[in-house]
Amino acid sequence: RPVTTAWAYHLDGFVPMAQATLPVTTQGLHYGTGVFEGIRAHVVPDRAELAVFRLHDHLARFERSCRLLRIDLPHDVDELAGIVVELLSRNGVVQDTYVRPLAYKHRLLPGTPPGVSLRGNSDGLSVIAFALGAYSPEGGVRCAISSWARPSARSIPVRAKATGAYLNNALAVDEARAAGYDDAILLNDRGRVAEASTANVFAVRGTALVTPPPDADILEGITRDTVRVLAADLGLEHVERDLQPADLLLADEVFLTGTGLGVTPVVELAGRPVGRGEPGPVTTELRRRYHDLVRGRDERHEHWLTRVPVP
Ligand code: PMP
Numbered sequence: 001r002p003v004t005t006a007w008a009y010h011l012d013g014f015v016p017m018a019q020a021t022l023p024v025t026t027q028g029l030h031y032g033t034g035v036f037e038g039i040r041a042h043v044v045p046d047r048a049e050l051a052v053f054r055l056h057d058h059l060a061r062f063e064r065s066c067r068l069l070r071i072d073l074p075h076d077v078d079e080l081a082g083i084v085v086e087l088l089s090r091n092g093v094v095q096d097t098y099v100r101p102l103a104y105k106h107r108l109l110p111g112t113p114p115g116v117s118l119r120g121n122s123d124g125l126s127v128i129a130f131a132l133g134a135y136s137p138e139g140g141v142r143c144a145i146s147s148w149a150r151p152s153a154r155s156i157p158v159r160a161k162a163t164g165a166y167l168n169n170a171l172a173v174d175e176a177r178a179a180g181y182d183d184a185i186l187l188n189d190r191g192r193v194a195e196a197s198t199a200n201v202f203a204v205r206g207t208a209l210v211t212p213p214p215d216a217d218i219l220e221g222i223t224r225d226t227v228r229v230l231a232a233d234l235g236l237e238h239v240e241r242d243l244q245p246a247d248l249l250l251a252d253e254v255f256l257t258g259t260g261l262g263v264t265p266v267v268e269l270a271g272r273p274v275g276r277g278e279p280g281p282v283t284t285e286l287r288r289r290y291h292d293l294v295r296g297r298d299e300r301h302e303h304w305l306t307r308v309p310v311p
Pocket of ligand 1 (some may be wrong): 079169197198199200218219221223237259260
């Protein structure tokens with residue numbers, strides 16, 4: 001269960017978490033005009049240290065999401081990285097942690113009429129953190145195929161992690177859970193596989209990993225990209241192409257990738273077992289390598305880690 005840490009960065013400085021509050025007039029609350037990131041910091045075994053995974057890549061995506069929503073951040077990516085590092089070291093907890101930068105349309109500027117617009121409001125920035133261990137079940141997850149479609153890039157900028165867009169994801173998760181599943185796979189408006197509620201999806205066929213291309217209206221996940229590199233280390237072929245739901249049903253293995261879930265096997269899809277109905281060998285090996293990598297046990301990819309000593 002996520003527990004927020006003691007400190008937050010809120011608007012223009014560090015405050016105790018209880019003081020990180022916003023008025024109900026905040027525009028982002030009304031129209032979903034905000035953007036966010038999800039970043040993980042993992043405990044490095046035997047050290048009083050956290051390793052933040054691909055911090056700059058996450059913050060660069062955050063900055064791009066902000067630009068799409070005309071949110072002017074008061075900090076560049078390096079300064080944001082400094083805020084995340086300071087937050088983790090102030091909190092002083094050596095525990096797997098999830099960091100959530102959030103930027104939003106905040107207060108109406110003087111003389112501006114209220115309304116649905118990206119202009120006329122000040123921009124707010126908060127960064128909070130939760131203690132959050134790995135929550136991906138070892139035995140894999142069971143997924144529904146959602147009746148909710150992933151919105152197309154014609155309706156919403158799918159590359160941005162925009163808060164308002166996540167209503168779609170929440171509806172899909174709710175529907176899947178009500179039907180007894182753990183998560184949902186969403187199809188795009190062409191009926192091709194897009195992604196899970198907060199993760200990208202891969203199918204394993206023989207020695208190839210197949211994943212939907214960027215123009216399948218996916219979020220281009222950072223874990224997705226990481227798995228591409230790990231797959232190359234393993235000599236697996238990596239293919240981006242459109243997948244039909246039946247391609248997932250017929251795959252040897254299916255797995256999800258995301259900052260929250262890491263690499264998680266899908267063992268059942270729409271009421272059918274995937275492969276043998278248990279985590280397969282390719283997924284299990286990628287999962288193990290990802291696990292080691294984010295905890296600093298893979299020297300080849302050390303450049304992806306920002307190590308934060310925790311006093
Ligand atoms: N798709 C969606 C909709 C997501 O929310 C996430 C989580 N950020 C992902 C994919 C996976 O992205 P990442 O690997 O960068 O966490």
